[in-house]
Amino acid sequence: MKLHIDGWQTNLRFSAAHFIPEHDKCSRLHGHDYGIKLSLEGEVKEGILADFGVIKRNMRELIAPLDHKLLLPSRMKYSKYEIKDDYVHISYGEVRMTIPEQFVAFVDTQTTSSEELSVYLGTKLMNALKDEKNVKTLWLSVQEGPGQGAEWSGHFDH
Numbered sequence: 001m002k003l004h005i006d007g008w009q010t011n012l013r014f015s016a017a018h019f020i021p022e023h024d025k026c027s028r029l030h031g032h033d034y035g036i037k038l039s040l041e042g043e044v045k046e047g048i049l050a051d052f053g054v055i056k057r058n059m060r061e062l063i064a065p066l067d068h069k070l071l072l073p074s075r076m077k078y079s080k081y082e083i084k085d086d087y088v089h090i091s092y093g094e095v096r097m098t099i100p101e102q103f104v105a106f107v108d109t110q111t112t113s114s115e116e117l118s119v120y121l122g123t124k125l126m127n128a129l130k131d132e133k134n135v136k137t138l139w140l141s142v143q144e145g146p147g148q149g150a151e152w153s154g155h156f157d158h
């Protein structure tokens, strides 16, 4: 059995700014409305695979810190940053940016592509749902606007 949650319709969405230094157009600071799509597969026991409310609550806790922030990869590969006096100084190529630290959300990735964000959020959600013993597989898609996104999947050990 599979459960599906479309975050565009169930408020699993957030807005954020980012830039991808290694891409021509995407190297410029810009923003997206991000939506999360989830699927879970597993065994139905006593009529239930998993509680939609629990899944959505956990997902919302993961995306709330990203909302209305600049997403900055903490393991930047193509750019550098330095935090000084509550400001984050970012540089790549000819670009220099200084952003108040409170406007920044650090994510544990090398870049902030949908691909890497789906791995980051998928891994965190899987960890948060480790007590959902009926669930065997999780698919998580981070969509940059409706209709396009990267999907990660992971299998639970239990």
Ligand SMILES: [Zn+2]
Pocket (backbone or CB within 6 Å): 018, 026, 030, 031, 032, 144
């Ligand atoms: Zn983008």
